[in-house]
Each structure stands twice: as C-alpha cells, then as structure tokens.
Amino acid sequence: MSMLQVEAVTRLFGGFKAVDGVSLQLADREILGIAGTNGAGKSTLFAAIAGQQPANAGRIAFAGQDITRMPPYRRARLGLVRTFQIPREFKSLTVHENLMAAAANPQGERLLNAFFQTRGLREHEAQLAAKADGILAFLNLARVRDVPAGGLSGGQKKLVELGRVLMLDPRCILLDEPFAGVNPVLIDEICERVRALQGRGIAFIVIEHHLQALKALSHRMIVMDRGRILAEGDPHTVLDDPRVQEAYMGGVV
C-alpha cells in the first residue's frame, strides 16, 4: 500500500486549472522529486495535498485514509506535513520556540495550565525542549537556538521550517523548494539531512528548480507542465524526455 495516493486531482482558480487531473503515488520511504516550469502547478499541487487549497475534483489518500476534504491541521496530525516555498517562520518566537510551538502539546497548551503548571506538565515541557534541541543539533541550528526566527537568513529559515515539521514525527514531508535562495554548501547539508531522515523512515516529495540537486536526491522524478504531469520516471533519464525538453524550451536540463 502506498503512503500517499493522489488520484486525478484538479484545482481551479475561477476557470483556470492550476492543477489538471494529476495522479501520483508515493511509496513508503521514497523520495519523489517534482520539477517543472514556473506556473506548472507544483506548489498548488502541494497545497491540494496538504489542504491549504483543497482539490476541486479527485481523491487523495494518505496511509489508507481519505483526506481529500480534511482541513490542513488534521492532515498534519496524521503525519503528512509540508514546508513552504517562502519560509513561514514564526517571527516573534525564537528558533527553539518555533519548534516548541509545533510540538503536539494539548495539555500544556491549555489556558488554565498557563498559570498552574503541575510537575507532570513541567516534565513534559522539558522533554519537548530536549527533543527540540536534538533536532536543532541535527540541523546544525544549535548556535541560533535563542535568536528570533525573523532575523535568520533564508536558508536558516528553511531549516527552521524543517525542524518544526520534524517535531511532529511525520511520516511524509512535502518540501517546497528547499534549496531556493540557499547557498550551495547549505544545499549539500540539507540533502544529507533529507537522506538521513529518509533512512529513518520518512517519505519525501520535493519540489525544486535546482535540477542537479534534485536528480541526485530523488529516487523517482515527475515533471509537470501547465497543471499536468508531463513525464515520470528515473531522475537521470526523465529530463531527457523530448516532451520535457520542449517544455523547458531548450534550456539546459
């Protein structure tokens, strides 16, 4: 059974089909790359899968459950999380607090418990803090632990987003252009982290324009154009597909 199943999903804006009958499957522990020209509908597809812009038609199933109509927060609770093209860090919180805000903490986050912190709650908070610190260490962000997230570089913000979703112990992460605006050294670091996480059992879908990096990272690749899937297959050969070449208008692929 595949982890994520997208069947003939369409997303409309007015009359315009941003995503047009797209189907794909994501297997357990797979890294699926999605490439495509600008405006191909890649981010919109993510928004349909994660729920920010639900599909107008089609069906999406995650780990066997139909999530087509679920609000975003419920999809995230199932283990399907995403990052954003333009990082959406919580600017008024520090890096560590960003991760703490993400952690599932229903008891601790109750209004009354703001004033009456039992020992159990304090311990739980400490556990979460330690987990957050662990993730920050893994992402090499420990140095900026207490820096307000609004003051970080673009690449660091992307890592904070990744750190946040990791607090949820997700099963599938949708990465939207993780390398955009990030310096090349950091790109390699991010790729390493993604592979490490995949090794620990997390599946990924990655949207990227950095085709070299995406090819190296992905197990399988999809190319989108104008809302549809143009080609699908091995990362190293799919980009040689004449249809893909044509879509990219002779650009170096």
Added chain:
Amino acid sequence: MLAYLCAIGIVALIYCLLALGLNLQFGLTRLVNFGVVAFFAVGAYTSGLLSLQGLPLPACFIAAGVLSGLLALPIGLLSLRLRDDYLAIVTLGFSEAVRITIQQESWLTHGVQGLPGLPKLFAAWGPGVSDTAIFAVLACIVGLVCWGTVRLTRSPFGRLLKAIGDDEAALSALGKDPARFKVQVFMLGAALAGVAGAFYAHFITFITPEQFIPLITFYVWMGLVMGGSGSVRGAMFGSLLLMVFLEGSRFAKDWVPGVSEVGMASLRLAAVGLALILVTLYRPNGLFGGPSK
C-alpha cells in the same frame, strides 16, 4: 490635589485593564478588535444593574467579567471565519449595535437616561478614603493582570498565541487548529474589559449609553499603539500617555481662549484622529512591536 491625582490614577488604571485585554487580543494574537467598548459597556451595565438589585459588589464585578466574556463567544466564533479587515468592521458594528440596544431597551437599562446612583466602591469609608481605596484595589488588580499576562505570554498557550499572530496558516499546517485559542483569547480580553467596565461604573456612579461610544475603543488603541503593542510594558506605558493626553487636553481649555466645553470635546476628538494617523504613519513598531515580553 491628591484627590485629583487619585481620580485620574483610577481612570488610568481602568484604561490599563482595557489595554491589557486588547494587548492579549491584538498585541499577541493579532485579532483586530475594534469593538472593545462593547464589552466595557456590558461590564458596566451588568455590574450596575445587579448592584441596583442589591447584589454585593464583588459578585457584581465577577458577573460583569463573566458576562462580557460570554458575550465575546459569538464574536469570537465569528472571528474564526473573518480576515483582519472584516473582523475590524464587524466588531465596530457590534459595539454600535450593543450601544443602540442598551439605549433602546430602556425597560432594562433606563435607556438614554442611564443608571444614576450606582453604589460607589468603598462608599462607607467616606469620600476621600474611598477613592484611595479604589485606587489601591484597582492597582492590585492591574498588577495581578500584568503578572498573569506575563505568565501567560511565557507559557505554551502564550507561545501558541504568538504563533497564531505571526502566521496562522503555518500553525495550521503543523497540526494545530487555531480556532479554540482565538476564541479563548477573545473571551479573556473581553472579560478584562468587562471588569474594567464594572470599576468604571462603581467609580463614577452614573452611566449612560452615550459614554460607551467607539471613541473609547480608539482611545485604547491609541494608547496601545503609542506604548507599543505586544508587551505589558507597552500597554501600561501607553495608558499613561493616554491619560496625560486626556487630562492635558482638559487643562488646554484654559489656554485656548473662547473655546467652549463642547468645542474642547471636538478638538480632543481631532487630536485623537490626528494622533491615530500620525502614529500609524510614523511609529510602525507601535503596531507591530518586537518580540513580546
């Protein structure tokens, strides 16, 4: 002189409470509440009416807070579906609707005639002492609310409020539904406004619907923005600035010849309007200050 300072101190503390409530709603969570005065009014009238029925004052105050908080529930639920600008106008409309309802339902509220002769807090202790006592109690309460707000801000709940204020959709994508928190913080801020209203009613002892106009809401906004929203310090400082402004303008009448009381009220409104414009233009940090304390 002392009595005068005491009196304006009390009003300043009342505005502090209002500002602290708005700070929770907007400063932390970015809920644009243009209807603060509605909950202030409901608190004042609730406490006033109950006290006239003979209920002891502490109970009236509690009822004021509770009722205002409950009134915020439908508005809070409505806010879940609304973007900033719509919420602003809806809350503004709500406050006017409340005022008109109070005005019209004279069988309950005595309408435009208002409620005179409300029991003053600590009246039994004599005029001079009672004001001092009110000031002292209010100061304690404001202090408690300050402490509570700081505690709240540093708690996981507060962390979540700030996250919601920063980017609600991002929080949603992390598996948390902001709805419950927004409604709760709306109600909490409203309850504070209600308690402030009760203090107001039992200090000036005579309330009418005309006192609860949108101008009051924007006094509070002005104070919050001038002081710096998002922090308790800012809310307090802003309330102080506001009082200086309000009281100062009372004296200004003596300097500006030939201006009647009514004319002075107009000029004061003009100054508020101008202040709102200038502050939004030239003090953006007032609205969107740095990390909360």
Added chain:
Amino acid sequence: MTWIDFANLLINGLIEGLVVALPALAMTLVMGVNRFPNAATGDLMTTGAYAAVAVQLLGGVPLWLAAIASVAVTAVVSAGSYQLIFRKLAGRPMVASMLAAIGLGFLLRSLISFFAGHDQRTFEMPLVRAWNFGGIRILPTDLLIAAIAAACLAVVFVLIYRTSFGRQLRAVADSADLARASGIRAGGLMLCLWLLVGALSSIGGVLLGMKAIVTPEMGWESLIPAFAAMVLGGIGSPVGAVLGALVLCVVQELSVPLLGPSYKLVLSFVVLALVLLLRPAGIMGRVQLVR
C-alpha cells in the same frame, strides 16, 4: 401591515438604498483596488454635506451649485488623504490603513463639529407637498434624490466599464502586480480613483442631507450600513454594491414596523454578520477570500 404600508416602506427603502449605494460603491472601489475598508467614507459624506451647507450659507447659491462645490472640496480631501496617508501605508498590514482611516474620520468629524456645531441643519430647498396615490406617498424631493443617485451611479458605471480609466482600474483590482507589469501608471490612476471616491461620498452626503438632516454624525451612522451593503452585494463588485444597498435598505425599512426605527443600524450589523458567516462572497462577488 397593509399592502399600502408595504408599498410605502418599499419605496422609501429603494430611495434610501440608492443613496446608500453611493458610499457603498465608493467603499467597494477602494476595497477592490487598495484592499482595505475605508472607514472614513462616512465622514467624507458628512464633509460633503457640510461643505454644501457652508457654500449655501456663505454664497446664498442654490443647492445644486453648492453641491457641485462640495463635490470638488470633498474630492480634493479624499485624494489628499490618499496622497498623504494611504499611499504610504500601502505596503503595511491592513490594520494600519484601517486605524488611519478611523483617525481621518475622527479628524474630519471633529473639525466639522468644531466649526459648525452639533445642531441639526437642513438644506435650503423649496418646500413641496408629498404626492399621494391612494395612500402611497411619494415626496417629489425623494424622487429627485433617487434620480440624482441613479444618474451618478450610471455615470460611474460608464466610467468603470466603458473607459480606459475603468479598464485600468479593474486590472489593478484584479492584480496589482499584473497591472504594474503592463505599464499602467498606478499613481495617477489612484489619484483619479480617490477623487471619484470623494465625489461619490460627497454626493451621497448631500443627498442624505436632503432626505433627512445634516449633523456631524450623519456619515458615521451610514458607515456600517454602507459596509453591510458592500459585503451583501459582494466585495469588489460595483453592481453588487448597488444591489446590496437596495436590498439592505428595503429590508431595513420593512423591519421598522417590527423593530422600530432605531434598530436599523443593528439590523445592518446582523445582516453583515450573517452574510459573512453564510455566504461571504455576497450576491455578486467572486469567491473572495474572506478568511
């Protein structure tokens, strides 16, 4: 309620609706293009009404001439407010523009009440008796008001849908970036828009003053109904603003036998809340993201 009563209320509602349509249209234009609700719209109406009163008092001119002068004055005030205030707040979060608009409203209202006092005023108009068609009463002035309002609306619609100005405006409303990219000079366009908005508000204020009385609060009291009309009709839709105003005012009038005249504003608020809850796009709106 008899059929005659119903007809009277309906007519009154339609006339009022045409008047409210003007500020509603002004608000929806600003909402569509500048993307914030201009809470100063009501007080611009008041400014227009008082400008006309002033010109009539000082110049002894007929109302129509005073109204033209007031349109000019209010248009300038409106355009000025854009240049000096709202243009600078364009990049900032909406709260800033809204607070500034509230502040502007306060400023206008206070200056008016300072110089003109709080007394009710009326325009100098010839006194005419109402026509009576078997119980259905129509004031000739009301008909004139309705005609003027309708004419203004027609002019604005021609402007929006049949001129290049209107085309550019609609382009910017759809996407500011797109409009910029295609070389439309946004600056001059905005100024013209805000002049238009000021003119509309001013005429609305004068008509409202003709229909009822002129007080410093008159425009502010029309703000929530105008907003409700805009939302009911669908944000950003000029046709919607007019439809919304008509529907809202008719409903308001029909509610008077039930709730009394003082609850009209409360009804506006309830309509506003209901529409936003149930059908945020309004009658004509696209699925505008209210959330």
